[in-house]
Amino acid sequence: MGITARGTGLLVAAVLLLGAGFRFGYPELTVLGAAAGVAVAVAVLSAAWRPRLQVRRQADPDRVARGEPAAMTLTVRNVGRLRSASLLAADRCGDQVVPVPVLRLRPGADTTVGYEVPTARRGVVPVGPLRVTRRDPLGLVVVARSYGDSVPVWVHPKIHPLRAVPTGAGRSLDGRVDAVPHGSITFDSLREYVVGDELRRVHWRTSARVGELMVRENVDTSLPRIVVLLDNRLAAHPQRVRGVAESFEAACEAAASVVTAAVREDLPVTLLFVAAPDDLAEASTAATHHGPAGLGGTEVHGAGADGAGDGGPTGPLDRLAAxxxxxxxxxxxxxxxxxxxxxxxxxxxxxxxxxxxxxxxxGALRGAYPSVVVGVFGATEPTPPGTGGLLVVDAADGAAFAAEWDGVRRW
Structure with a gap:
């Protein structure tokens, strides 16, 4: 509760009038001072009345890609039984303030307001709570209260379809093998013996039946694992416009595209960050546990030396938004x-x-990982060829990265 400048002036005048009236014996001044004091007291009692409001929100949808439309529907209902609510209300939507008409809201009645949620920037847009301001009829006292909870709207990076997906050292033929991360040897077919084959691989029963040596052909049946490392260091993205590093936004779009393509092909994928900022951990606490559809089983980690930030209940797209x-x-x-x-x-x-x-x-990781691909975003000049023997994709944005990615002939 706060007193306005008008209320402050009236309260000071009441004190002065009462003091002068009693000091010099002027009953008229005393009456005026008492009237001013009573007006301030009535204003306090009037503004202190707390209306009973019920606030409901509906985001449609609550998870969108950057730049896609998202709408918020707000319903305010007066659940009181005696008085109509005549208030000034505003809803917080990110950095914006949306006015909500709550004038002469009768008992049992409601009002509905719909507005667009800004999705031009990737991130978590908090919507709410509803801020209700009540003033007395004379404008002497103002009281602001919050109603309802804050609802997050997740603005994910834009996903660009990728046709090509790295298959790694071996392609699974009969399912996921979680117990053997580096693969297992499984029988695939029989073929004729050639010079150099190991005799322990000869299938003697079939060889006796067909009259020539037949050898078992074995394959690696483990699923290839894709690791996506997103460089979220400030030093890696020095160019910013109005606080937004477009090169980092493009890298987030590329990471989301690779993760989505891997999940579409039912390949295990791990999403890593070079740095694990504190706001990422806080966002994981506020996020839902199911994550985006189809991405709940994808691993998400921080890649610091101490492993800070590992795990979390959110899906990879929620993490990329946060x-x-x-x-x-x-x-x-x-x-x-x-x-x-x-x-x-x-x-x-x-x-x-x-x-x-x-x-x-x-480049020093090429011995540990058979295939290493590097995406560089926002560079004014192309990366010099032969950088550590790596396959480097230079791209201005996520769409350009997707086009270059699909054009890669070898992994």
Whole structure:
């Protein structure tokens, strides 16, 4: 509760009038001072009345890609039984304030307001709570209260369809093999013996039946694992416009596209961040547990040397919506962890123009990962060829990355 400038002036006048009336014996001044004091007291009692309001929100949808439309429907109902509510209300939507008409809202009646949620920037847009302001008829006292909860709207990176998906060192023929991360040997077919085949692979029963040596052909049946490392260091994305690093936004779009393509092909994929900022952990707590449809089983981690930020109940697209640039973490520490853990056989590193000087640490991972692809976004000049022997894709944005990705002939 706060008193306005008018109320403050009237309260000061009441004190002065009462003091002068009693001091000099002027009953008229005393009456005026008492009337002013009573007016302030009545204003306080009038503004202190708390209307009973019920607030409901409906986001349609509550998860969208960057730039796609999203609408919020707000319903305010007066659940009181005696008085109509005549209030000033505003709803918070990100950095915007949306006025809500709650004038002469009769008992049992409701009002509905719909407005667009800004989705031009990737991130979590908090909507609410409803801020209700009540004033007395004379404008002496103002009281502001909050109603309802805050509802997040997740603005995910835009997903660009990828036709090509790295298959790694081996393609699974009969399902996922979680117990053997580096593959297992499974019988596939029989073929004729050629010089150099091991005799222990000869299938003697079939050889006796057909009259010539037949050899078992074995294949690696484990699913290839794709590891996506997103460089979210401030140093990797130095160019910013109005606080937004477009190279980082493009890298997020590329990461979302690769993860979605891997899930579509039913391939295990791990999403890593070079730095694990604090707001990412907070966003994971506020997010829902099921995540986007079809992505709940994808692993999401932070790639710091100490493993901070590992796990979490959110899906990868929620994490990409919540992750931001950070000063913590180094690409050298992330590469050391990738070399130690060997999380997969295909490594995709996505960085900005400031990360090209650290690609030597990524090139050192070629012995641990048979296939290493590096995406560099926002660079004014193409990456010099032969950088550590890596396959480098230079792209201005996520759409250009998708086009270059599908044009890669070897992994």
């Amino acid at each position: 992750v931001s640039l950070s000063d913590e973490g180094t690409l050298e520490a992330a590469a050391a962890r990738l070399r130690r853990d060997r999380l997969g056989d295909t490594l995709v590193v996505l960085t900005g123009p400031g990360g090209r000087d650290d690609l030597g640490h990524v």
